[in-house]
Amino acid sequence: MQKAKLSIRSIILLQISFLVTLLLIISCSPPDITEHIIVEDIPTESYNLYFYLDNEIVVEKIVEAGSIIGEVVIPDIDTEQYIVQWYDNSLFYGSPIDLANFVIDNEQDTTFYASITPIYLDITINKNNGEDPIQKRVYSTIFNEPDPQYLNYQVVPGRFTNLIFDGWYIDGKKIYTYNEVLYDHCNVYAGWKLPSGSSSWEATSIRVPNYITTLDDSAFENWTELEVVIFDEGSNLKKIGKKAFSNTKKLKSISIPDSVIEIGDAAFKGSLIEECIITNDSELSTIGKQAFYSTNIKSINLPNNLRHIKEEAFCACFSLEDVLLDHEDSQLSIIGKYAFSDTAITAFTIPSSVTTIEGGAFSSCTKLSHINVNSLNTIFRSLDGILCEDNTLVAWPDGKASTIIPEGIREIKEYAFGYSSIDSIQLPDTLLNIGNGTFEYSKLIHLDLPDSVEVIENNAFFFSALQDCHISANSKLTSIGSRAFYMTKISEFIMPPNIMIVGPEAFLNRYLSKISFHEGITIIGDYFNFVYTSSITLPDSVNSIVSNAFPQNTELFTNKTSLDELSEYGLSENQINRYVWKNKTTKEILK
16 A cells, blocks of 8 residues: 555656656747748859750750769660760860769859760671672771772673772762771771773663762764663662763663762763753752753753753753753752753743852843742842843843843943844943953844943953944053954954053954054054054054054054154164154155
């Protein structure tokens, strides 16, 4: 019983002790001052990081200053096959960085560049020599296969047994070194050329296998019996070489494989080909100089990939009427000199992509009455059917009824009227410059030169039919280029007073017999040394004559009254003795 009482007392004492302790703890706790403390957020600067692969952003990431960038995963990159290394500032500048441990700070660039290196590659090598393609898994990315040996494979029955190795190709593009760095699984195949001039023997038909990548220069030149050319399906042909089919006489039609990038210079020149089929899917980029010169083709399709039509590519194709060209989507950039000259085309629209049109591109096209320009072209425009670049006349449609050049034209581009059939033309009073070869070989007979013209460039009227060129005393003409009136039919020429430069052989022709000068000219240069004339009257304004200015024994009529006064012309005694000098009033010989 006593033990029970002690236990109850002990319990009561423990409870009292617990209460006292709790009160002491509460009394010793710090006061609650949370309502009186203002907690401010400490700002952390963030950066937008950009990760590039092949000049394109593949990943963007926001990282706070002082933080680790961490792992960056490029989509669609198999890290089991490729090693990805990152560089800051610029690709391959310095050493690669480890993004997993790279801390960004406020002085760090925010752009990073990836270098992708294959761990291994699966490649297929096809030598096309009768062997099966070789399958390889390579752990070196350098392709350095030796040239294959290729013997005794017939291309044309009985001929072409030894082809010429033309290099390795990957995805249709030629590898120009044998240390090509490979970046992806690929097929590598050997390219072969049909050798040029390999045999005097001619076939009536040939089959070109799909592994031939180049028809070498002159491959079938002068094959007068060749009638049919067949390219195997899936052709890998890239280039048709210079003169490859030149002067073939029985080949009438050919289909160019879509894989061909270039048709070489004079490839079909002088052949009698009538049809050349080029599809809209063609990769053709360049048509060479005189590629179809003087052929019988009637129409040609120019694919959108075509960028350059070189000089005289279709010149003298008298049967060519239709040039099919998508002027909206075409990538054509350059139309060369005389590219479509002497053809039967009736219409042409310059695509928006064209940036260069060389002289004479459409000259002597007698059925062409208008040259149009796509409205999106920012360089060229059509002015009443005339092709212009700013205030320069670039090309004149030879079939245009009017022969009046509009006012505002300040320059005529080189060869603009070359070989033209027009016999007269009215030049504007705004014209300043007549370009190189502008009217060469044209049928122009008469010309009134506006007083505004200051320069006539080289060969401007070279071998034209010009018989009369009227230049007034008020002309501003200061320069006449070399051979400007060479072999024309001009019989009389009056030199304007402001002339300063006349090029060599400017007036060489067998018809020119009378030369005179407008009053005001002071210096006579070596202008007429090759002119077949017997007498010339010098204006009173002349005070200097260059040595050998005229042919020996030419009669020169002057206002001088004695030989002693001729020293005023700056001629030596020997130079004076070259000519017969007469007073232009008395007609008497000076003594």
